[in-house]
Amino acid sequence: MANNFNQSARQTWFPGHMLKAEKAMAEALDLVDLVVVLLDARAPLSTRNPRLEQRLLSRRPHALVANKSDLASGVQNRRWKEWFESHGQPIDFLEASHLKKPEALTTRWKELVLKLRQERGATRPLMRPVRLMIVGIPNIGKSTLVNHLRTRNIAKVGARPGVSRQNQWVPLAGGVELLDTPGLLWPQLKDKNHELLLTALGNIPDESTDPTLTAEFLIARFQELGLADALKALDLPEISTEPAEVLEQLAVRRKMFLPGGRPALANAAQGFLKDYRAGRLGRYTLEVPPAEEPAEDAEEAQA
Ligand SMILES: Nc1nc2c(ncn2[C@@H]2O[C@H](COP(=O)(O)OP(=O)(O)OP(=O)(O)O)[C@@H](O)[C@H]2O)c(=O)[nH]1
Ligand SMILES: [Mg+2]
Structure with missing residues (x-):
């Protein structure tokens, strides 16, 4: 796959x-x-x-x-x-x-x-x-x-x-x-999350992924890393633990609706990604240094 x-x-x-x-x-x-x-x-x-x-x-x-x-x-x-x-x-x-x-x-x-x-x-x-x-x-x-x-x-x-x-x-x-030099990007990405991370950062063009997926990935990453302030900056009345719901709340908050009245998720997603990339939500690192393997574990793995 x-x-x-x-x-x-x-x-x-x-x-x-x-x-x-x-x-x-x-x-x-x-x-x-x-x-x-x-x-x-x-x-x-x-x-x-x-x-x-x-x-x-x-x-x-x-x-x-x-x-x-x-x-x-x-x-x-x-x-x-x-x-x-x-x-x-x-x-x-x-x-x-x-x-x-x-x-x-x-x-x-x-x-x-x-x-x-x-x-x-x-x-x-x-x-x-x-x-x-x-x-x-x-x-x-x-x-x-x-x-x-x-x-x-x-x-x-x-x-x-x-x-x-x-x-x-x-x-x-x-x-x-x-x-x-022109930029290079490896043709074999590690997995879907890796692609979404690079899209969220702006290294892969937005057009190659549904922006709602990228935005939901970014919201989930904020939540995983305990970066609550990034979502607080969105000024929502409440913040759901479900990334898809956060996006919906954001569309409503920003009065972005499709004809017929459903929240315009793609527009909200694009705005959210733009705000993150411009630093308007604050300064957030999306990756933490890998935990070092304890020496004993490394020895056991060798045994
Ligand atoms: N906030 C911030 N933005 C930066 C910084 N460096 C570059 N940028 C912005 O990042 C974007 C890409 O910068 P470029 O210098 O064109 O990047 P590049 O690596 O030459 O891109 P390609 O030629 O497409 O491979 C531009 O919008 C820059 O203004 C930085 O240190 N801080
Ligand atoms: Mg360049």
Whole structure:
């Protein structure tokens, strides 16, 4: 069943230009010293791309960046940062659209490249600019980050996934060059929930799923994670424990009705998703760091 779903999900929204872009990116890897991997701070693991990591990151060193940290919970940002660092993966949480100290970031990446070069035994100084590549799934903020790392805007930014179509080199401060790349999304999603999560975050186009399903998933996720304030922000007279009923209440509250008087659930769902994505409900992280397996359990599993 999962395979059937994945196949159909891929056919619906995984466009040919992304496959082409992924191939071009694999080739461009030979030109870069460091891959900057962009994740979404609201779901740092689910917005990683295992396919990309297998193909690209085994060949090149990488630095992790969790973007849209302004939309995620500050407490959770710190928990996630600790989690990544406890797994030996330094990560920067940032808001690409209001990037503070871009030079500090590029300098850090440059120093990392030079350090790794030295560790590999290079004795001569690098005679060309350090080259970086930013990668991530669609709509994660790659072009926004590029635009804020440089002084003049050239990379197109869009509210829809899949806006960038071509690679472009961008000169940055401190003798660093950056390659803007189109987003990539893995063709094999883990399951339906994974697809709904990425749709709720805006990484998969809304059109590929019924918006009421995505909105109900998001409401259920708020409830599972105990994020009651997110639903309180909807200003409903009461909040049902059933996501479908919450959506209905929301349509009524916002006076959204179909001809004939039934609540316009799809409209309410779209409004709700828009509000979440714009941070109008508050800052909410949709994924918590995985619980570590106790050492004894791990040993037992091996026995
Ligand atoms: N709130 C917030 N919004 C952001 C941030 N970074 C990017 N965005 C918004 O996210 C949307 C997508 O940004 P882009 O930079 O176009 O994303 P991309 O990864 O280049 O997208 P594709 O080219 O489609 O793969 C835009 O509406 C941006 O304004 C951020 O740090 N915080
Ligand atoms: Mg882009």
